[in-house]
């Protein structure tokens with residue numbers, strides 16, 4: 401399908417991009433990798449009148465580490481995250497679609513889009529990370545727990561640009577990531593990320609992130625509470641994983657009923673916890 405007509409600008413600085421976005425009004429949209437926005441435009445589910453392309457804005461594609469926190473510029477591509485050795489962010493990014501999508505799609509784009517089937521939102525939530533956004537009023541930091549508000553809805557304002565993603569590295573943790581889809585390279589039917597910190601075989605800390613078990617990413621807090629402070633035995637892991645779907649309202653769709661998704665959450669949580677406890 402062919403998108404509706406739109407204007408296009410490719411500013412050379414962040415300030416110019418912010419001005420273009422503001423002057424474009426409510427129908428102006430940021431274009432990052434284009435791998436969510438352009439398909440929506442082709443289906444005419446989105447019809448922005450102006451696209452503000454970030455690809456010529458310098459300084460948005462760097463990765464650095466500062467006091468145990470990894471800072472990703474918003475235009476860092478999925479491929480760079482997948483191959484950078486960043487623990488869970490790398491494990492999850494490596495499962496995003498195919499190489500072509502990973503070469504174009506960006507970490508900022510996927511978080512700003514807020515698709516509940518996307519891999520990175522639950523990773524940001526599990527790490528208790530944040531995003532930095534710039535707007536006319538200046539810069540502000542939004543914690544992951546406040547970022548994702550509903551299906552395709554985030555706390556980022558229409559006139560704001562996500563510039564940086566901050567992810568605490570969780571040094572000393574083991575990690576597991578399990579994603580279930582019908583065809584390899586599809587979005588997750590359900591995905592589970594786990595991070596476990598062991599001390600003498602006992603679970604000192606555990607974090608579990610659930611993808612596609614709600615209109616926003618979730619933490620499996622009942623499972624976390626059940627396992628924290630206990631030896632990381634297969635029995636304790638299995639018992640904790642049984643609680644993974646507690647309190648969830650997963651969206652049913654053509655691929656899976658709510659019950660099936662809850663079953664997947666329990667099975668994938670057990671597997672992710674086992675991997676993270678090695």
Ligand SMILES: Cc1cc2nc3c(=O)[nH]c(=O)nc-3n(C[C@H](O)[C@H](O)[C@H](O)COP(=O)(O)OP(=O)(O)OC[C@H]3O[C@@H](n4cnc5c(N)ncnc54)[C@H](O)[C@@H]3O)c2cc1C
Nearest residue numbers: 430432433434435436437497505506509510512518519562
């Ligand atoms: C075939 C296919 C399979 C895919 N499979 C998966 C998958 O398995 N898992 C997965 O997680 N994703 C998947 N994706 C989506 C992919 O990860 C996209 O790259 C990502 O969702 C959006 O990133 P983008 O950089 O392409 O953003 P764009 O498409 O350019 O933008 C998406 C939205 O975010 C806004 N936006 C982008 N950047 C910013 C910014 N810096 N500040 C403010 N707003 C911004 C845009 O205005 C737009 O509304 C798939 C995509 C395709 C085409």
